[in-house]
Amino acid sequence: MPPRAEIVVDLAAIRHNVRLLREIVGPGVAMMTVVKADGYGHGMVPVARAAREAGADWLGVATIDEALALRAAGDTGRVLCWLTVPGEDYAAAAAADLDVTAYSVAELDEMAAAGVTRVQLKVDTGLSRGGVARADWGTVFEHARALELRGSLRVTGVWSHFAASDDPDHPANTAQEAAFADALELAGAAGLEPEVRHLANSAGAVLRPASRHDLVRCGIASYGLDPAPGVTGDLGLRPAMTVRADLAMVKRIHAGAGVSYGHTWTAPDDTTVGLVPVGYGEGIPRAAGNRVEAWAGGARRPVRGRVCMDQVVIDLGDDVLAPGDDVVLFGPGDDGEPTAQDWAEALDTINYEIVTRMGGRLARRHVDGGGA
Numbered sequence: 001m002p003p004r005a006e007i008v009v010d011l012a013a014i015r016h017n018v019r020l021l022r023e024i025v026g027p028g029v030a031m032m033t034v035v036k037a038d039g040y041g042h043g044m045v046p047v048a049r050a051a052r053e054a055g056a057d058w059l060g061v062a063t064i065d066e067a068l069a070l071r072a073a074g075d076t077g078r079v080l081c082w083l084t085v086p087g088e089d090y091a092a093a094a095a096a097d098l099d100v101t102a103y104s105v106a107e108l109d110e111m112a113a114a115g116v117t118r119v120q121l122k123v124d125t126g127l128s129r130g131g132v133a134r135a136d137w138g139t140v141f142e143h144a145r146a147l148e149l150r151g152s153l154r155v156t157g158v159w160s161h162f163a164a165s166d167d168p169d170h171p172a173n174t175a176q177e178a179a180f181a182d183a184l185e186l187a188g189a190a191g192l193e194p195e196v197r198h199l200a201n202s203a204g205a206v207l208r209p210a211s212r213h214d215l216v217r218c219g220i221a222s223y224g225l226d227p228a229p230g231v232t233g234d235l236g237l238r239p240a241m242t243v244r245a246d247l248a249m250v251k252r253i254h255a256g257a258g259v260s261y262g263h264t265w266t267a268p269d270d271t272t273v274g275l276v277p278v279g280y281g282e283g284i285p286r287a288a289g290n291r292v293e294a295w296a297g298g299a300r301r302p303v304r305g306r307v308c309m310d311q312v313v314i315d316l317g318d319d320v321l322a323p324g325d326d327v328v329l330f331g332p333g334d335d336g337e338p339t340a341q342d343w344a345e346a347l348d349t350i351n352y353e354i355v356t357r358m359g360g361r362l363a364r365r366h367v368d369g370g371g372a
């Protein structure tokens with residue numbers, strides 16, 4: 001019997017998406033599948049395995065700990081991590097043969113001292129987040145080259161990250177591509193010959209061919225979600241995540257009955273409500289109260305009233321459902337069920353946040369095709 005409430009992840013969908021993205025970017029462009037934040041909520045290790053099976057040349061994560069977890073699970077391919085703090089365990093990163101990203105001279109020195117041999121340099125081309133500030137590009141490139149000449153490490157990559165790739169006409173994209181070209185020229189002038197130069201995330205990879213360079217870093221599209229809703233068109237991606245639960249209880253309520261904390265919804269007519277045993281403890285946003293729908297008994301059912309810590313109430317109208325019946329909070333959308341994108345739109349957020357936050361007490365089950 002499946003657990004009462006679970007995240008079902010279709011690994012066949014992940015493989016399909018990774019292969020599709022490889023086709024879209026074409027030959028000669030390496031594919032990095034980004035599996036940070038527990039694979040955007042899909043389970044990092046099984047997703048990483050599926051991505052490798054579908055030909056991912058690289059895996060990308062934020063932290064060294066994430067990368068070490070991939071190694072512990074047996075991954076032996078190239079893995080890049082890109083967000084460290086002072087005092088990080090670079091010796092472990094070196095022993096695990098990771099590619100680590102440096103943003104500064106101080107980080108380069110700390111990495112070199114710990115024996116890290118493969119370093120990538122991230123340059124800030126306009127996001128104003130991580131990465132070497134433009135004024136320091138020359139200094140950092142020359143310092144990295146000096147460390148190379150001393151034989152202590154190799155610069156395997158120079159890269160950057162877009163600010164507005166989901167809005168392909170935003171002027172920041174062109175400006176960042178130009179700045180990145182400048183950075184590559186400066187790196188070359190310093191004597192660096194990186195193995196990979198990369199700029200594009202999913203949206204960049206799909207929508208801005210000029211940003212593909214040697215490698216693309218695809219996260220959200222690998223999970224089958226639209227990287228630029230309203231812009232991308234139908235690429236044929238398949239959403240991999242379904243969140244489902246068993247209906248806990250069904251009951252009739254009368255017109256005028258208030259539902260859930262604060263009675264933010266009052267039944268206008270007699271209706272049947274269903275109790276779904278998931279709440280914000282499972283990552284369902286509290287803001288989803290009165291705003292999203294679930295799928296049960298072959299139809300969409302509005303969530304009524306506030307989302308509680310452990311439970312949420314859906315409106316079944318006059319339909320007859322029973323405890324134990326299947327409720328899909330969101331899924332691929334193939335049968336009419338809401339999607340993570342539908343929830344994101346209802347909640348003024350992005351599909352990334354919807355899938356990544358799912359967890360808590362939810363079990364996670366990986367399947368291979370056939371959906372949930």
Ligand SMILES: *Cc1c(COP(=O)(O)O)cnc(C)c1O
Nearest residue numbers: 034161201202203217218219220
């Ligand atoms: C998360 C992340 C990505 C993946 O972005 P998507 O939009 O999910 O494809 C790529 N590069 C960096 C640096 C990231 O932090």
